[in-house]
Amino acid sequence: MNDPKVMKERQTVFVVDDDEAARESLRWLLESVGHHVNCPASAREFLESYDGSEPGCLVLDVRMPGMSGLELQNHLIERGWCLPVIVVTGHGDVPMAVRAMKAGAIDFLQKPYNDQTLLDRIQQALELCSQRRQNRSELALIRANHDHLTQREREVAERVVAGKANKVIAIELGLSPKTIEVYCANVMFKMQAHSLSELVQMWMRLHVEAGELS
Amino acid sequence: MGEMASGLAHELNQPLAAIANYSHGCLRRIRSGTGTVDDLTRAIEQVCNQADRAAEIIRSLRGFVNKADSPHQPQDIRDIVHEAILIVGPEARTHEVEINLKFMPDMPRFMGNAIQIEQVILNLIRNAVEAMSNMPPVLRRIDLRTSIEGNMAVVEVRDFGPGLPHETLARIFDPFFTTKMTGMGMGLPICRSIVEAHGGTLSAFHNEKGCGLTVRFTLRRAMEETLHE
Numbered sequence: 532m533n534d535p536k537v538m539k540e541r542q543t544v545f546v547v548d549d550d551e552a553a554r555e556s557l558r559w560l561l562e563s564v565g566h567h568v569n570c571p572a573s574a575r576e577f578l579e580s581y582d583g584s585e586p587g588c589l590v591l592d593v594r595m596p597g598m599s600g601l602e603l604q605n606h607l608i609e610r611g612w613c614l615p616v617i618v619v620t621g622h623g624d625v626p627m628a629v630r631a632m633k634a635g636a637i638d639f640l641q642k643p644y645n646d647q648t649l650l651d652r653i654q655q656a657l658e659l660c661s662q663r664r665q666n667r668s669e670l671a672l673i674r675a676n677h678d679h680l681t682q683r684e685r686e687v688a689e690r691v692v693a694g695k696a697n698k699v700i701a702i703e704l705g706l707s708p709k710t711i712e713v714y715c716a717n718v719m720f721k722m723q724a725h726s727l728s729e730l731v732q733m734w735m736r737l738h739v740e741a742g743e744l745s
Numbered sequence: 746m747g748e749m750a751s752g753l754a755h756e757l758n759q760p761l762a763a764i765a766n767y768s769h770g771c772l773r774r775i776r777s778g779t780g781t782v783d784d785l786t787r788a789i790e791q792v793c794n795q796a797d798r799a800a801e802i803i804r805s806l807r808g809f810v811n812k813a814d815s816p817h818q819p820q821d822i823r824d825i826v827h828e829a830i831l832i833v834g835p836e837a838r839t840h841e842v843e844i845n846l847k848f849m850p851d852m853p854r855f856m857g858n859a860i861q862i863e864q865v866i867l868n869l870i871r872n873a874v875e876a877m878s879n880m881p882p883v884l885r886r887i888d889l890r891t892s893i894e895g896n897m898a899v900v901e902v903r904d905f906g907p908g909l910p911h912e913t914l915a916r917i918f919d920p921f922f923t924t925k926m927t928g929m930g931m932g933l934p935i936c937r938s939i940v941e942a943h944g945g946t947l948s949a950f951h952n953e954k955g956c957g958l959t960v961r962f963t964l965r966r967a968m969e970e971t972l973h974e
């Protein structure tokens with residue numbers, strides 16, 4: 532699983548660094564283990580070429596003229612892109628590290644770094660990216676299924692998820708228990724849930740959606 | 746010194762990191778049998794380039810590194826200025842810059858290392874010459890003056906160029922800060938550390954009248970030398 536070539540979807544390691552030697556040497560190292568690498572020379576150049584759809588991770592030098600690494604991180608967050616960021620710096624600067632981590636970086640490496648450490652972190656970042664994307668597509672499916680429920684079905688589903696018995700729901704909604712059973716079956720079918728606990732999980736994921744990336 | 750060291754560490758880190766990346770990339774390719782001779786050669790050439798880049802940074806520090814070596818002796822500032830003018834004079838003439846020397850009469854000697862103080866003067870004159878490259882030739886002039894202030898000998902190098910924005914002026918002594926296309930940003934920091942090692946100070950300010958910048962440094966007088974040369 533540690534070989535990036537085994538991954539289903541091709542992932543790209545983006546290296547953003549204003550120092551040509553730094554980024555081209557990193558390309559050479561990363562390509563030696565089979566990574567696909569893209570090296571924009573500035574944060575702006577990266578933003579101009581990236582549309583958020585390509586999976587991978589971002590290796591970012593925080594100290595750059597023009598748009599800083601930190602600003603670029605904020606742009607990623609604003610656009611809702613889930614590309615994991617590894618921040619690299621030549622400057623042993625603790626406040627900088629704290630700001631980078633707060634802005635969502637998954638790691639902070641100081642130059643000179645051990646090559647194996649960097650490769651391991653990149654591997655972790657790529658796996659995290661796959662997970663985030665899988666989460667996103669599952670969530671999108673749940674949301675789409677949820678959107679197909681009728682008003683009545685939603686009312687029933689909410690009560691079922693809250694742990695209420697069919698008889699109680701029937702009384703609350705002024706329907707017969709038999710009808711509630713039919714609604715329940717429809718909900719389970721439309722949501723593609725195979726059990727009540729699965730339905731409960733889906734409901735919870737819909738509600739924690741905001742914290743999805745954390 | 747701490748600031749110097751951190752600037753130096755950052756500057757050396759870049760080529761070092763590149764060398765490490767290229768080397769590890771080569772090793773991994775050689776071990777897995779995936780590198781072609783052409784590819785590997787290209788990468789090793791880059792290793793050499795980056796080693797040269799690091800060596801260049803070290804070279805630029807030579808004046809700084811050597812400064813503690815030689816003992817300080819009584820020196821005549823006039824001799825040192827004349828030595829410096831011999832070296833930088835042709836350059837100044839090429840750029841059509843006139844250099845005016847105004848020595849205070851009976852200037853006492855100062856304690857120091859002649860070669861290092863000559864480096865400082867050379868550096869200041871070269872900066873002044875470059876600062877005026879966009880001025881009309883008739884206005885290109887450098888005034889170099891010596892004077893006494895208490896126990897200190899004072900040397901001032903004044904140019905008549907456009908001067909510098911305030912935020913730039915505040916940073917010209919920061920290591921690796923430069924306004925020049927090809928500069929290393931080490932000239933003035935090295936000058937300052939040499940002058941400070943001599944017990945003096947180096948400062949820069951805009952001229953009160955007219956345009957341009959004055960860079961001024963002080964040196965400790967040789968106290969036993971009260972007579973003129």
